[in-house]
Amino acid sequence: MLRNPIAAIIAACAIASPAAVAAHDYSAGALKVGHPWSRPTPAGAPTAAGYLTITNSGPKADVLLGGSSSMASKVEVHQMTMAGGIMRMRPLPAGLLIPAHQSVTLGPGGYHLMLIGPKRPFKVGDHIPVTLRFQRAGAVNVEFDVQASAPDGGQPMSMGMH
Amino acid sequence: MDRRIALGGLIVAAIGLAGVIAFETRSIGSPAVASGPSTRIGGPFTLVDQHGRVVTDRDLRGKPTVMFFGFTYCPEVCPTTLAALTAWMKALGPDADKLNVVYVTIDPERDTPKQLALYLSSFDPRIRGLTGTAAQIAQIAHEYGVYYQKIPLSGGGYTMDHSSAVYLMDARGGFEGVIGYQEPTPQALAQLRALVRA
Numbered sequence: 001m002l003r004n005p006i007a008a009i010i011a012a013c014a015i016a017s018p019a020a021v022a023a024h025d026y027s028a029g030a031l032k033v034g035h036p037w038s039r040p041t042p043a044g045a046p047t048a049a050g051y052l053t054i055t056n057s058g059p060k061a062d063v064l065l066g067g068s069s070s071m072a073s074k075v076e077v078h079q080m081t082m083a084g085g086i087m088r089m090r091p092l093p094a095g096l097l098i099p100a101h102q103s104v105t106l107g108p109g110g111y112h113l114m115l116i117g118p119k120r121p122f123k124v125g126d127h128i129p130v131t132l133r134f135q136r137a138g139a140v141n142v143e144f145d146v147q148a149s150a151p152d153g154g155q156p157m158s159m160g161m162h
Numbered sequence: 163m164d165r166r167i168a169l170g171g172l173i174v175a176a177i178g179l180a181g182v183i184a185f186e187t188r189s190i191g192s193p194a195v196a197s198g199p200s201t202r203i204g205g206p207f208t209l210v211d212q213h214g215r216v217v218t219d220r221d222l223r224g225k226p227t228v229m230f231f232g233f234t235y236c237p238e239v240c241p242t243t244l245a246a247l248t249a250w251m252k253a254l255g256p257d258a259d260k261l262n263v264v265y266v267t268i269d270p271e272r273d274t275p276k277q278l279a280l281y282l283s284s285f286d287p288r289i290r291g292l293t294g295t296a297a298q299i300a301q302i303a304h305e306y307g308v309y310y311q312k313i314p315l316s317g318g319g320y321t322m323d324h325s326s327a328v329y330l331m332d333a334r335g336g337f338e339g340v341i342g343y344q345e346p347t348p349q350a351l352a353q354l355r356a357l358v359r360a
Binding site for chain 2: 034039041042043044045046047048049074076080082084086087088089090091108109112114115121
């Protein structure tokens, strides 16, 4: 039993703040949100992208509508496409469908959360708090780990010569 | 042997670029399409760098040039490409000093010299950022066969569609090839090393 309130807080923080590189998951009803992550952003970058995997183990579809963050002015669901060497990016104003019994990955080159107006550049090791908003599951609080490489070993984002 | 591999890379790159141009010519009814079918890549331009200095195509002559078109509001392709260029320049070592590495914005409305200076401070300091008037950017995009288009967003503001390839030009301003988005580092480095010798 944790009688000391400070010890209780430290224990709670330890549970809520997993190590930077370790995968971390969140659950909300039938939804599991797997390893939210983001890349470091250049100085003055007006946007950042957030990535995660959403697994819906329930019998009903849900919709990721968007979100909010104390670290950005706006959080929207966007889709990037690349065709014929042309990069295009569009918001999904109706949100992103998470079908029943399926997983949807938001990752580089495809669906992503667009964090518009970051309050400051994201650095490797940062944890960016975001409240995801789902049609059915409601608000889900997660933290995006800022890391240089994609969890699946994609091209590292090494910045800074000085 | 090495040369043959490099040549193979250039052929692959040229095929990739042909795809870009072919795609572009099919984009009918897009008012901001800067270019029709191009028979020649490159040409004269006058722009301003992130320090406010005027830069023309003549200033880049004498060294091969690596040129990328993007915008700072871009969340993925542009910072990833600039990070890759930074890593490749480090890998090239002293050879990187034999190249001009240039980032041209296709969003001059928001990418002022000051914004480019701030943004590029996160990457290799040898990367030069170029901006200009809407007409100046339209001209260079036309010359390089770069597609870009402003897309208004319902919630206000706008985003940009744009070509994602990195252009490789020789020391006389002649077109050598492209590096495609997310091209593996070994191939990209082989192309850059070939460009240094071009």
